[in-house]
Structure formats: structure tokens, C-alpha cells
Amino acid sequence: MRIFGRFVADRSGNVGMITALLTVPLVGAAGLSVDFSHALSVRAQLQAAADAAAVGAIAQSSDAVATAMTMTGNGPIPIAKTDAHNIFFSQMSGETGNLPVDLTIDVTKTSNTLNSTVSFSAAVSTSFMQILGQTSMKISGTATAQYQTASFMDFYMLLDNTPSMGVGATADDVSKLQAKTGCAFACHQMDQASNNYTAAKSLGVNMRIDVVRQATQALTDTAKNERVTSDQFRMGVYTFGTKAEDAKLTTISSLNSNLTQVKAYTDAVDLMTIPYQNYNSDQLTSFDSALTQMNTIIEPAGSGNSNTDRQKILFFVSDGVADAYKPSSCTKKTTGGRCQEPIDTSFCKPLKDRGVKIAILYTTYLPLPSNSWYNSWIKPFQSEIPTRMSDCASPGLYFEVSPTEGISAAMKALFLKTISSPRITS
Incomplete structure (x- = not known):
């Protein structure tokens, strides 16, 4: 009985046990910071590509502007969506070049104004956060642009x-x-x-x-x-x-x-x-x-x-x-x-x-x-x-x-x- 009592009263291994228990969340927290920074960097690149696509699709010399000036009414401009898609993916390189991206593009004419919206979403793979069972992080963004067509x-x-x-x-x-x-x-x-x-x-x-x-x-x-x-x-x-x-x-x-x-x-x-x-x-x-x-x-x-x-x-x-x-x-x-x-x-x-x-x-x-x-x-x-x-x-x-x-x-x-x-x- 005295041996069992001494075992129950012994506290000498507490620090080691607590350290072992905290290792996983500490590593996860550090990994979260690294993975989050990486995701923000990728998002910034995609946002820049979206900005370029939204603006480029309705630039003064674009097919969209020429098409809009022949339209007698309002409505979507399909050729602008194609141009925006091509501009967006032409900006991809390195890691983003192989990243699956969902792209939504809308370019319409209302009166003499062209409105362009480019939205993106993607899943960026994680490294350290996989320890916590999270294999990817979702990122998304939207870019808009507006252009008033030249008057007749x-x-x-x-x-x-x-x-x-x-x-x-x-x-x-x-x-x-x-x-x-x-x-x-x-x-x-x-x-x-x-x-x-x-x-x-x-x-x-x-x-x-x-x-x-x-x-x-x-x-x-x-x-x-x-x-x-x-x-x-x-x-x-x-x-x-x-x-x-x-x-x-x-x-x-x-x-x-x-x-x-x-x-x-x-x-x-x-x-x-x-x-x-x-x-x-x-x-x-x-x-x-x-x-x-x-x-x-x-x-x-x-x-x-x-x-x-x-x-x-x-x-x-x-x-x-x-x-x-x-x-x-x-x-x-x-x-x-x-x-x-x-x-x-x-x-x-x-x-x-x-x-x-x-x-x-x-x-x-x-x-x-x-x-x-x-x-x-x-x-x-x-x-x-x-x-x-x-x-x-x-x-x-x-x-x-x-x-x-x-x-x-x-x-x-x-x-x-x-x-x-x-x-x-x-």
C-alpha cells in the first residue's frame, strides 16, 4: 500500500507530460500562421490577375468596346467574357499556373456604360495544418471595372x-x-x-x-x-x-x-x-x-x-x-x-x-x-x-x-x- 501511495503522490513527470500534450497545438498554431501567409500571397496574385482581366476586357481598344458601340440595346457581351478569361490565365505563373481556379465573369452594357466583374475562388494546399487534418484553405476575391463608351x-x-x-x-x-x-x-x-x-x-x-x-x-x-x-x-x-x-x-x-x-x-x-x-x-x-x-x-x-x-x-x-x-x-x-x-x-x-x-x-x-x-x-x-x-x-x-x-x-x-x-x- 505504501508503494501505491508514493506513486499516486509523485509529481515529478508533470512538465514532460504537459509539454507532450501541448506539442500538437503549438505546432498547429505555427503551421496556421505559415499556411495563412502563403494563402494570402496566392490570393494577392489571383486578385491582381482578376483586376487585369476586369479592366482589360473593357479597355478602350478592346473588342468589347467595339461590340458595345454597335449594340442598339443593353445586354451581355460574350466576347468580353472570353477576353477576360484569357487575360486572367495569362497572368498565371509558378504555383498559380497549376492551381485550379473557379472563375465567374460578367460583362454587360447598360446605356453607354460597360460593367465588368471578375470573381475567383480556389483551394490552396496547406503544409503544417495537415497535422490538424486541414489539407487546404479556401480563398476568393472579386474585381470590378467600369467604362463609358465614347459617344456618337x-x-x-x-x-x-x-x-x-x-x-x-x-x-x-x-x-x-x-x-x-x-x-x-x-x-x-x-x-x-x-x-x-x-x-x-x-x-x-x-x-x-x-x-x-x-x-x-x-x-x-x-x-x-x-x-x-x-x-x-x-x-x-x-x-x-x-x-x-x-x-x-x-x-x-x-x-x-x-x-x-x-x-x-x-x-x-x-x-x-x-x-x-x-x-x-x-x-x-x-x-x-x-x-x-x-x-x-x-x-x-x-x-x-x-x-x-x-x-x-x-x-x-x-x-x-x-x-x-x-x-x-x-x-x-x-x-x-x-x-x-x-x-x-x-x-x-x-x-x-x-x-x-x-x-x-x-x-x-x-x-x-x-x-x-x-x-x-x-x-x-x-x-x-x-x-x-x-x-x-x-x-x-x-x-x-x-x-x-x-x-x-x-x-x-x-x-x-x-x-x-x-x-x-x-
């Missing part, structure tokens, strides 16, 4: 080709013309075989109308390079008339998605001819009439979400000074009913009220301090010209370019600003 747009290019646009394009051109003719304007006067217009041509002087024509043609090339589909942009080109005797809104090129053809037609843009000096008291620049007529030509404005629901943009290029018979409603003083004034913005409002955007490229009206007519009639409101032009333009779509700057570059910058739209967000 119609551009109505209203180009001021009235006699004031015959001024030299730069200060140097003005000086050359004044030295030869005594005048800064290359008036295309038809009663004289030799006139300021022919003098400008012989001197190699660039008139402002020349630069505007060239800039418009260059813009058709920009539009071709920027479009996603062949019919995304359409352009029409209009002037104030080819001759003063029939001064009215004139179609140089009707609205057309064949931008190469529009470019060719724009060769016809030139300075309005006049039969003789001071014809019709030089009242040949009626912005009121041009804007009113454009309002009848421009079709109802749409959202731009499809080729049958297009945004409408009036792209107006001018030096901003109207000169027309307007005896009772002119915003400045008149002489014999002749009204010389900055653009009357009340004629811009009807277009805006219909949802038409107005983009204005103001080609700075050159001060002519040695010209008595300028000093008497234009100089008093010279500072108001850009303000009125800016007020006529839709928010953010006004650009002024001075004679020493590039009209072509300015026109391109204004065009790119007009077509810009939100991009991918994820």
Missing part, C-alpha cells in the same frame, strides 16, 4: 468666311499685305482683276480663312484617328456664302461619316467674294441669321449612346464681330442701320435649349490701330468680343487662339476636349 457625335462646322477673315493670319502677314496694298484685309473684289486677294496670293500671304480651311481639313484626320467605329463621328461643313450677292448659310459638305470625303469637299472653303468695295455697306456677317439657320439644320440632340441617338455639336470658328443690317436690336451703336457688334448671345440660347453643345474657337480679332474705321467702330467694344464668344459657348468648350498661335493645334485641342469622356474606374 455629329459636328456641324460653321466657318466664318466673311471679308474680315481675309485679314493676314499673322502679324507678319498683315505687315506684308499693308506694305503692298495699304490694307490689312485681302478683300476678294470681283470688279478688279488685281485686288487685295490676288495680291495676298502673289505675296504668299496666309489669310485667316486659309488657316481655318487647313485646320478643318486636319481635324478630319484627327477625328479618323480618334474614332472607335467608322461611324462614331460625322461632320458637316458650312460657311456664310461664296459671294456677297447671295450671302446665306452655305453647305460645303453635308453631314457625313466619310471624313475623307468631307476633307476633300472642304477645299472649297474660301473667302467670300464681293462685287465691289463697300458692297451692301459691308453688311455681310450676320451671326444672327447663321445661328438661326443652323438651328433648323441641326437635328434633335441625343445622348450619344448609339449611332441613332447622337450628340450634336456646333463647332463655330470666327473672329467674333458681326456686321449686318440690324437697325432696331443691335447691342451697339449703328450707322444707317448697319450693326457692328460682338456676337449676340441670345441667338446661341435656342441651340443650347435643344441640347446642342456649342464649341467655339475664337480667332482673336486683330486690333488695327492705324485704321480709322476700326478705331471708331470696333475698338470701343474690342474687350467684349472674347467675353461674348465665351458666353455663347457651352461650359468648357471655348478656346481663343491669337494670330501667333496655331489655329490647327487649337482646333484639335478643342475637338479632343469635346469628345473626352470618363474612362475606366475599378
